[in-house]
Amino acid sequence: MEKYKVAIMGPLYPDARARLEEVCEIKLWDKSDPIPRDELVEWLADAEGFISRGDIKVDKDLLSQAPQLRVIAQSSVGYDNIDISACTEQAIPVGNTPVVLVEATADLTFGLVLSSARRIHEGWNYVQEGHWTSRRNIPLGVDLFGKTLGIVGMGNIGVAVARRAQASGMQVIYHNRSIRTDQEQLAATFVNFDQLLEESDFIVVLVPLSAESRHLFGKDQFKHMKSSAYFINASRGPVVDTEALYEALVNQDIAYAALDVVNPEPFSDHPLIHLPNVLITPHIGSATLETRTQMGELTADNLLAGLAKQTLPKCVNDEVNY
Numbered sequence: 051m052e053k054y055k056v057a058i059m060g061p062l063y064p065d066a067r068a069r070l071e072e073v074c075e076i077k078l079w080d081k082s083d084p085i086p087r088d089e090l091v092e093w094l095a096d097a098e099g100f101i102s103r104g105d106i107k108v109d110k111d112l113l114s115q116a117p118q119l120r121v122i123a124q125s126s127v128g129y130d131n132i133d134i135s136a137c138t139e140q141a142i143p144v145g146n147t148p149v150v151l152v153e154a155t156a157d158l159t160f161g162l163v164l165s166s167a168r169r170i171h172e173g174w175n176y177v178q179e180g181h182w183t184s185r186r187n188i189p190l191g192v193d194l195f196g197k198t199l200g201i202v203g204m205g206n207i208g209v210a211v212a213r214r215a216q217a218s219g220m221q222v223i224y225h226n227r228s229i230r231t232d233q234e235q236l237a238a239t240f241v242n243f244d245q246l247l248e249e250s251d252f253i254v255v256l257v258p259l260s261a262e263s264r265h266l267f268g269k270d271q272f273k274h275m276k277s278s279a280y281f282i283n284a285s286r287g288p289v290v291d292t293e294a295l296y297e298a299l300v301n302q303d304i305a306y307a308a309l310d311v312v313n314p315e316p317f318s319d320h321p322l323i324h325l326p327n328v329l330i331t332p333h334i335g336s337a338t339l340e341t342r343t344q345m346g347e348l349t350a351d352n353l354l355a356g357l358a359k360q361t362l363p364k365c366v367n368d369e370v371n372y
């Protein structure tokens with residue numbers, strides 16, 4: 051049997067790779083920098099399947115140069131790098147990996163709440179740098195118990211974060227595109243956006259990046275928050291205006307920011323990194339061995355289904371799913 055031609059933006063986890071190699075002729079980009087556009091165009095000229103990744107712009111122009119393409123799969127729940135309407139127009143289904151990454155991402159997100167409130171990494175730096183010579187001047191944190199956590203984007207991960215917060219004795223309020231029908235069961239209260247900004251001690255952001263959510267958090271929103279507020283972003287960097295966040299932290303309009311996502315990524319020389327009231331992790335929300343393995347498997351399932359013109363198990367534009 052002739053093998054399917056596929057282009058894959060790595061990394062590709064070993065089990066998924068073995069399954070794909072059985073039926074696919076693979077071109078694998080395994081460098082950490084994104085593939086140059088002209089090289090990608092060449093790779094896609096005869097590709098039937100494409101495993102994309104978040105740092106690659108998949109737009110109308112690219113798709114117009116990929117005449118054989120019948121499926122795109124991506125190992126993430128977010129797909130803000132892909133022009134979904136253009137894919138739908140060309141009847142190309144796009145597979146993503148929701149659900150399997152929820153608990154790992156919620157752990158990391160709530161870990162940022164906990165680490166920043168209790169200054170865990172500062173405590174470790176303090177010990178490592180030899181300052182623990184007496185009981186004085188230890189990093190002093192704040193309680194979670196009895197505080198209000200506001201979640202912006204109460205989807206799958208938001209709900210999993212709410213469960214963790216409730217177990218720590220926090221009240222949970224949320225703002226979402228729509229009020230959840232399971233709100234009572236969630237024991238979380240829907241509030242409007244401004245109310246959430248004003249009332250929350252901790253704000254966790256988990257909205258997808260879209261035209262509507264780009265720079266949802268800027269100067270005015272930080273001014274609206276409590277000066278004691280902790281701001282945690284685990285969604286996408288561009289949901290926040292980075293310069294406005296920097297100013298808010300320098301001016302102490304808010305107390306602290308903990309970020310798993312920033313704009314741009316990677317992020318190694320921005321002044322934000324040097325502020326004392328910031329904790330940044332390198333976009334590791336779903337990065338556990340178990341979760342990344344499951345994401346790899348689901349991505350392979352989506353790709354193989356599309357190549358065989360069968361229904362993708364998780365499809366973003368179901369109207370063109372097979």
Ligand SMILES: NC(=O)C1=CN([C@@H]2O[C@H](COP(=O)(O)OP(=O)(O)OC[C@H]3O[C@@H](n4cnc5c(N)ncnc54)[C@H](O)[C@@H]3O)[C@@H](O)[C@H]2O)C=CC1
Nearest residue numbers: 128155203204205206207226227257258263284285335336
């Ligand atoms: N840091 C990391 O490694 C990870 C980050 N993510 C990010 O988290 C996002 C959320 O993931 P899930 O919870 O699985 O998605 P989901 O689709 O289950 O939840 C998103 C929620 O946000 C709401 N929403 C959308 N736009 C909104 C807006 N403008 N204002 C208020 N609410 C809005 C939706 O109604 C939905 O309830 C992903 O799109 C991705 O960007 C996801 C996984 C890992």
Ligand SMILES: O=C(O)C(=O)CO
Nearest residue numbers: 125126127128151336
């Ligand atoms: O799934 C996503 O959207 C991520 O950011 C990485 O898991």
